[in-house]
Amino acid sequence: MDRNTRAGAIALAACLAASGSVQAGVTPRLEVQMGPPPTLDSGTFGANGENGIGFTFTLLNASELDDLTAQGPFTLRVELPPGVSYAGMNGGLWTCVAAGQSVECSYPADLTYWNWGSSGMSVHIDTAPGIPIPGAGLVRATLESAEVPLPDPVVCEDVPVYNMATSDTGCVERSIPHRRSQVEFSQAFWSHWTQPFTAGGQGSINMGFRNTGYGQNNGPVVVDVQLPPGITRYGGGGSPPFDCVNEAPDAQGQRVRCTTAYFYDGQDQQTAGLQFLVDIADDIAIPGPHPVVATVHNAQQPARDLSTCVDTPMPVGCGYYGAIQTQAMPQPKLEFLSVQHLPGAAVHRLTETTVQPSFANAGDGSAGAMTLRVSAPAGFAYDRATASPPATCSASGSAAAGQTVICEYPQGLPPSVTGYSGVANLVFDVLADAPAEGRFVFAIGDTLQPGPSLAACVANAQQDGCIEYFVPVSPWLFCDGFEDLPHACGERQRVQ
Structure with missing residues (x-):
């Protein structure tokens, strides 16, 4: 430090001392x-x-x-x-x-x-x-x-x-x-979908948790769930991620154990929960209820016996959900609406006629792929068809003895929709030896409700899924002016 700098520092110290800013002592x-x-x-x-x-x-x-x-x-x-x-x-x-x-x-x-x-x-x-x-x-x-x-x-x-x-x-x-630290179920967060469960269908069960005090040093968190008979887990997930193991179902139902690393202090159902995706058995008891019993624990909070989780009040760590009800699988019911033929009067031999059966689904469940079966009378030869929904039709047997026509509809009908019906436009050639009245018998069914057989409908067309229809055949030949049959055509010799 040179002489001038040192002198300046001494002067500054003197000023600070005079102002009381130097806190010596x-x-x-x-x-x-x-x-x-x-x-x-x-x-x-x-x-x-x-x-x-x-x-x-x-x-x-x-x-x-x-x-x-x-x-x-x-x-x-x-x-x-x-x-x-x-x-x-x-x-x-x-x-x-x-x-x-x-x-x-x-x-x-x-x-x-x-x-x-x-x-x-x-x-x-x-x-x-x-x-x-x-x-x-x-x-x-x-x-x-x-x-x-x-x-x-x-x-x-x-x-x-x-x-x-x-x-x-x-x-x-x-x-x-x-x-007190504790990990528990959030009872208000239990839910399931659909409501009610449907026999033979699928659904989901949701559960949430609350964690007080415990942290990552208290893991892992283990959840044991007892599903009731007729409900089995096939998948699902959780937050945080859980590893789940499904045991084989027995007379008491199915036991599932799910494990995650830990819950953090204050974690609740918004970020801590499980969803089970479940299959519902065809023969599950209806209407229920079907209670789910569960426990949650970690290394410091002992596991509860599932049998104690029906007590009131429930012990900490127990979960009970008793709101699951069941219903039968909604079933389709295909019914014939009507049958008509075109043209609407008596048909003439050596012409063709279109027979139109129509049907609807009067049930409460959607129909699967549908099958229309037709017993045609002798003297009517199947030629072609159109249908709505689209269908593929084919005939077997001889027209002389009577054919069987089968129409396959890949698309089913929805349940009970007004104005939504199925129809087939079946075109037949009327042969020269056609009877005076041709009896058509129809049977309808789908993959869920096959309906009666065609033979059963022929024997009794009054039962559900059956209908019969008679097509009158004119005794006169149809003449268009080119036939060399003046006496056979009679009054209808020429039709302009």
Whole structure:
């Protein structure tokens, strides 16, 4: 430093001294901040950074215009309440050792205006499963150094600042309430779809959970579900992800076990839940109910016996859902609406006629692929067909003895839709030896309700799924003016 610079520094120091800003002989004032958890949760652990009590301290009376220094090292002593033990620490320049309920931590650095606060540190704690509930535990911490010893007597404070306990007396404390940790079902979140379940169909069952206190050190979380007879799980998922194993069904139903790594503290049904996708047996009892019984547990919360989960009140960890009702599978019922032929009067031999059966689904379930069977009388030869919905028709047998026509409809009819029907336009050639009246018999069915056989309808056309229709045949030949049959055509010799 040259002469001019040194002289300037001396002058500045003199000015600061005159203004009282140099705090020679002033004792540093320290403030301790403690950030405890809001509750001491039973059966929880401090590994992996959980269950931390945070600490920092600051030099309160430092100023940019002074050279006040609080010299380290500093000693922070933490007294833990009964049932709470030291599980480790992390943070900055701190080091800690523990003996029983006492934890002694050291911070080596000095504090100045430019380094006015200690680095943050957390003491991690384990909380015993059997802490008294209700109850509370007092956590107390003292801070001292050779330069700033504890006052005599020690006065402890808990001045709340942003949920932290603070004190400038060298001692900070807070009474923390005990809370029982538990993982449980959210009873209001049970649901199923569809409502009711349909025999022979599929559905889903949803369940949600609430977790209080427990964390990743308390995993895994295990869910055991007893499904009732007639309901079996085939898939599903969960949040967080679960691994599920389905046992073989027996007389009591099916047992399913699902496991996930852990729930975090405060997790609820919005982020913790399971969905089972289920098959419903054809022969399930109707209408039910079909109760689902379940348990949830982890390493600290023992599994309940499923038989206790029907008690009132239910033990913690039990779930019961009794709202599942069942109904029979909605069934189709194909019925004939009418039959007509075109042209509508008596048909003439050596011409063709179109026979039009129409039918609808009067049931409450959609029909599967449909089959229309037709017994045609002798003297009528099947030629072609159109249909709605589209169908493929074919004939077997001889026209001389009477043919069988079968029309296959790949598309079924929906249930009970007004104005929505099926129809077939069956075109037949009327042969010269056609009888005076041709009896057509029809049978209708689908893959879900096959309906009566064609032979049964021929024997009794009055039963459901059958209809008969008679096509009159004119005794006169149809003449168009080119036949050389003047006497045979009679009055109808020429038809213009």
